[in-house]
Amino acid sequence: AQKVTQAQTEISVVEKEDVTLDCVYETRDTTYYLFWYKQPPSGELVFLIRRNSFDEQNEISGRYSWNFQKSTSSFNFTITASQVVDSAVYFCALRDDTGGFKTIFGAGTRLFVKA
Amino acid sequence: GAGVSQSPSNKVTEKGKDVELRCDPISGHTALYWYRQRLGQGLEFLIYFQGNSAPDKSGLPSDRFSAERTGESVSTLTIQRTQQEDSAVYLCASSYRTAGTDTQYFGPGTRLTVL
Numbered sequence: 001a002q003k004v005t006q007a008q009t010e011i012s013v014v015e016k017e018d019v020t021l022d023c024v025y026e027t028r029d030t031t032y033y034l035f036w037y038k039q040p041p042s043g044e045l046v047f048l049i050r051r052n053s054f055d056e057q058n059e060i061s062g063r064y065s066w067n068f069q070k071s072t073s074s075f076n077f078t079i080t081a082s083q084v085v086d087s088a089v090y091f092c093a094l095r096d097d098t099g100g101f102k103t104i105f106g107a108g109t110r111l112f113v114k115a
Numbered sequence: 116g117a118g119v120s121q122s123p124s125n126k127v128t129e130k131g132k133d134v135e136l137r138c139d140p141i142s143g144h145t146a147l148y149w150y151r152q153r154l155g156q157g158l159e160f161l162i163y164f165q166g167n168s169a170p171d172k173s174g175l176p177s178d179r180f181s182a183e184r185t186g187e188s189v190s191t192l193t194i195q196r197t198q199q200e201d202s203a204v205y206l207c208a209s210s211y212r213t214a215g216t217d218t219q220y221f222g223p224g225t226r227l228t229v230l
Contacts, residue, residue: 035218043204045221091157102171103148103219107157 002027004094006106013082014114021077021109023092029053032096034068034075035103040088051075082113117141119222121207127228128197136192136225140209147190148219149182150206158206164190165212197229 003026013019025034036048049059051068059066063080079086092106120139128134140147149161160174164184175181179197184190194201204226208219 037221042223044223045206045208047218047220050218102160102163102174104160105150105158 002094002096002098002102002104004092004104004106006090006092006109008109009107010110010112012112012114015084016081018078018080019082019111019113021079021090021092021111023075023077023106025073025075025092025094027073027094027096027098029096029098032094035093035095036066036075036077037091037093037105038088039091039108045091048077079111082111084113084115087111087113119207119209119220121205121222121225123225124223125226125228127230129230130199131196133193133195134197134227136194136205136207136227138190138192138207138209138222140188140190140207141211141220143187144209144211144220145187146210146212146219147184148208148210149190149192150208151176151203152206152224153203161192161205194227197227199229202227202229 005024007022011019032053034051037045038048039045049066056068065078067076089108089110091108093103095103119141122137126134145166147164150158151161152158162175162182163171179195182192204224206221206224208221210219
């Protein structure tokens, strides 16, 4: 069965702090895709990144970085030097061959960045 | 370019009435998804359309929920005899399905309130 766990319900940091959002996934497939989405207060989900299971190279995009570790089934997301505009709910998601076209989302982590 | 659009943005209805929610996917996207997001919760998969294939309806919570899609264009989610527990934001997403990728782009959602 597919499952995505985001154990952190809410995180609160002060601006300029680094913050890591955890994501642990479960799948029996060897081919799968992991995603992160951001949902700001306006409500519209914004795609951040897609990673396939064959590419464990970590990725950095500006202040965002992602650490994919198959050994621990984790796909964590780090924001460096957080800013107030980073305040949002962040969702991790999984799609695999067994689930077909379904994408399973985690419950989300609400990030508050205080000035 | 134009993103996924949804209408109406807000809908208030009385218990027992039927509602129709509309989604216009990104042009050229063959896949379309509907999700439900209850207040403070994650995304719950409802239904998936892919081209002319039979839709995956496995996430629809009851037979009061149905959805249609005309070709690879507009989709309508219909909820009959609405109940208060149907109150949620209904999100639509579309993607350009190619082998191995499925990045979904989300619309702004329709906030449904059932009184």
